[in-house]
Amino acid sequence: MKYQQLSDQIRSKSSYLCVGLDTDINKIPKHLLKEKDPIFEFNKQIIDATIDYAVAYKPNIAFYEALGIKGWESLQKTIEYLPKDVFTIADAKRGDIGNTSKMYAKAFFEQMKFDSITVAPYMGSDSVEPFLEFEDKWVILLALTSNEGGKDFQFEELKSGEKVYQKVLEVSKKWGTQENLMYVVGATRSEEFQQIRKAVPYHFLLVPGVGAQGGNLKELSKYGLNKNGGLLVNSSRGIIYASKGEDFAKVAREKAQTIQQEMKGYLEQFSEV
């Protein structure tokens, strides 16, 4: 998917919601366990219920890998089921020496046909560039993560006065363009959004950490939104497990709609979209 298409989706749905498909066999409603592929059945019902309010879907690959071959099959079916006009994110956090990264890229872009993949920056340019060689595919580079442990390294101050995550942004933005490179910035870091926007004014930011992790949607939207939208805000558990009963899809739809309505207001207030 191209930058403009994603921006158009945000405009037409008045939403920058990404639904996280962190589908755990131990958390899905019990009545689905009688299905041939309970994980896919759950995802299918979540997608049908939330599609009016979401512009992106993000399966976290760990949840599928953990089930072995069956998990990969459920993932493949999920990707094939998703409509072509939504943006798909493989939250896989890959990155390795160049020739290995190339194989990860082939797996997620060619085999599974994801639009994008999350990548760790730690191994540097040659570990990221192989992902950037695929047309209309995206790298979503970890910049500032939402977890507490993110402070262990990412806020460390360098001799230049920059923090490590700022250095990641400054150096990596030369590896790609706003057309093929996005950044992960945690919703729990809303105080950093203003200066992150200065560093990367036009790049999309994938923002996990609202809902279950307590990030503030208004705060991050205020500084994170740009004239193209520029944000994809993910919620996984807060939507997909809002109800653990037979009404899970209906309740997920209500949750997604509530978030979308809030986003619509912020798009009107904080962005020219």
Ligand SMILES: O=c1ccn([C@@H]2O[C@H](COP(=O)(O)O)[C@@H](O)[C@H]2O)c(=O)[nH]1
């Ligand atoms: O900094 C990061 C990077 C990735 N994640 C992932 O996003 C979702 C968040 O799930 P919630 O249930 O909405 O908390 C999950 O897949 C994480 O692995 C993140 O949280 N923070």
